[in-house]
Amino acid sequence: MFRLCHHQKLRTPARRLVSTRKMSTTTIINPKEPYKYQELPNKVKVVTNPLPGHFSALGVYVNAGSRFEDGGKLQGVSHLVDKLAYNSTAHLSGVEMLQSLERLGGNYMCSSSRESIMYQASVFNDDVEKMVRLLSETVVHPQLTEQEIDEQKNFASYEIDEIWKKPELILPELFHMVAYSGENLGSPLLCSMDRLPYITKPLIDEYRNRFFNPENITVSMIGVPETTAVELANKYFGDWQSSSSSADAASPMKFPPAKYTGGEYTLPHPANPDGSMPEFSYIHLGFEGLSVSDPDIYALALLQTLLGGGGSFSAGGPGKGMYAKLYTEVLNKYGFIENCVAFNSSYYDSGLFGISAACIPNAAPYLVEIMCQQLALTFQGTSGGGRIRGGRSSSSSRGITETELARSKNQLKSSLLMNLESKMVELEDLGRQIQVHGYKIPLFEMIEKIEQVTLADIRRVAQRVLTGNASESGSGKPTVVIQGNRDQFGDIESVLKNYGLGKFDQVPEENSKKGWW
Incomplete structure (x- = not known):
């Protein structure tokens, strides 16, 4: 799933240094459970459970997915965005990203669903910041070369062909599409073969500009103290500014409700x-x-x-x-x-x-x-x-x-x-x-x-x-x-x-x- 591509010099921008920005202090604490929730000034949500252990689990969740593609020109893009995770970024080449992930144990994934795109990883406690940085790179600063996009389209074509041969995989997908007449929750998770040629880098960039905005991001951490979690989220996601107006930002509350037809x-x-x-x-x-x-x-x-x-x-x-x-x-x-x-x-x-x-x-x-x-x-x-x-x-x-x-x-x-x-x-x-x-x-x-x-x-x-x-x-x-x-x-x-x-x-x-x- 990962490819060799041209090397880029690793560089850490100055804005990655610890910021003096004022953080949100709104914390919701349930007295019976250790969950802590805060929202950064740019509306990135940060939630953590400081569950002790040798490993920590980290995740970034985006309000995006097939139901928000509107059945138009963005249809099928979620499938490709999922497959293009952990590739080259503005600060890392594809090879450097892959090598960095392997040094951290290689326990990472990305998956898209109808209502969310999820980036998740598990690392030793000492490597939490390194993994948060890599997550921010692939979520906030993806470079996505033409070579990477073409390779993933080829992989997607093979994947689609294989799924159509397996009733246990394709029938649930068709069931959703029939239940909602192919719209909203009926919009397919899989990109169709006919759509693959039309998914280009400009179209992926348009998709990201619409959905990948701080107000649509939830950063979740398990095994990380609240103070540390908020500091890391603020350091690597706090400077992120929305690329779309609030009226255009993707949110479940701003999309038409699903209409079941049968x-x-x-x-x-x-x-x-x-x-x-x-x-x-x-x-x-x-x-x-x-x-x-x-x-x-x-x-x-x-x-x-x-x-x-x-x-x-x-x-x-x-x-x-x-x-x-x-x-x-x-x-x-x-x-x-x-x-x-x-x-x-x-x-x-x-x-x-x-x-x-x-x-x-x-x-x-x-x-x-x-x-x-x-x-x-x-x-x-x-x-x-x-x-x-x-x-x-x-x-x-x-x-x-x-x-x-x-x-x-x-x-x-x-x-x-x-x-x-x-x-x-x-x-x-x-x-x-x-x-x-x-x-x-x-x-x-x-x-x-x-x-x-x-x-x-x-x-x-x-x-x-x-x-x-x-x-x-x-x-x-x-x-x-x-x-x-x-x-x-x-x-x-x-x-x-x-x-x-x-x-x-x-x-x-x-x-x-x-x-x-």
Whole structure:
């Protein structure tokens, strides 16, 4: 991913010396957790947790990403900006940047998402300032030569081609695009092949001028004392001035809200060179979910844990979720289903919730019925004669029990606590929460919220989401993405209606026929 390029003499500008500028003194401290937050005079946000240890985790988070590309000439640029991280800068050649990173252990990354571009690294405590300097170089002062851009476009072309061959990677992407009609949260994370030739250095510079401004930056540090963190952020990011007016600066609050539309899209199987039949047919079936700030987000997270799921084979063991509904009621009973998993994606102002599954092609006519049955049981429960809405026989299926809810609470809490044992996970959680909320939700509060969820809450939230009432602005229509023979899946809309899932009269027909790439 890294390239050799011309050498530049390493130089440290005079403005890098310790500044006498007055720093912000606004600090938000939660008495139960050690997080400290300050904002520099140029509006760069600095948040830290002085968690002791031999290593420190450092991150820079930018309010940018595919949802802000507006589907216009900037579409796909986030993908390239991600890949161009840690290259040549105004003060370092590409070789010098690479060598500096390797001397610090080489534990660094950059990734782009729909709502953020994240630069992260982990180093020994003694090397914190060196790494902060390198982060500031790649975020604030990238040089980006034509050679580097061309090389990354070649890598991106290969990456895009490979992802299209993997249903588990491309179908979630298509699902977002169908759910939001290719706009806002539906803007693709991947740059399309057709767009690659148009992504040039001037276009990347335009993207950076629009999004890479101090008011859109959050600097997060784990294992660094507050005073040190603020001094380093002020030293390496404090002189940075916005390149766009405040009216043009990118911010989630200044962009149109996401509008969920729903719809259907079918992707044919790629042709096999030997002429053999495809091994599996795939489907993603879902609805508009909840935003990260919705009060019901904890109940929805528990609903996903309750449904769980996975592949048809698992080694099992504690914490694997083998007692989740999609294991016990689907994977253990239907040998023709290869995998079946509940998914839940939450964003600033919307979200997606549903089930993805794969089966042998001949079993496709039964797959949607099985998925809908499990979704409907989460809020309808069982009824007389072992039947649920729609008249389908379900003698062994049942709704959610208190025991299953208690098990899912323990599983979700343990997953949350174990993940946060990693400094890198804690780093991203801290930085992204400041980005989205402007504050850090305490861990103890999350645990309390999970504990407070009742079975009635689960059923209420399941009904809210699965019947298409997650938001007032969304259509409520289901989103369906298939890879395989569409005819084999039968009349999906009728099955959904029979189970009382989603709405079907509020989306223009053309939304379901819109194509991408």
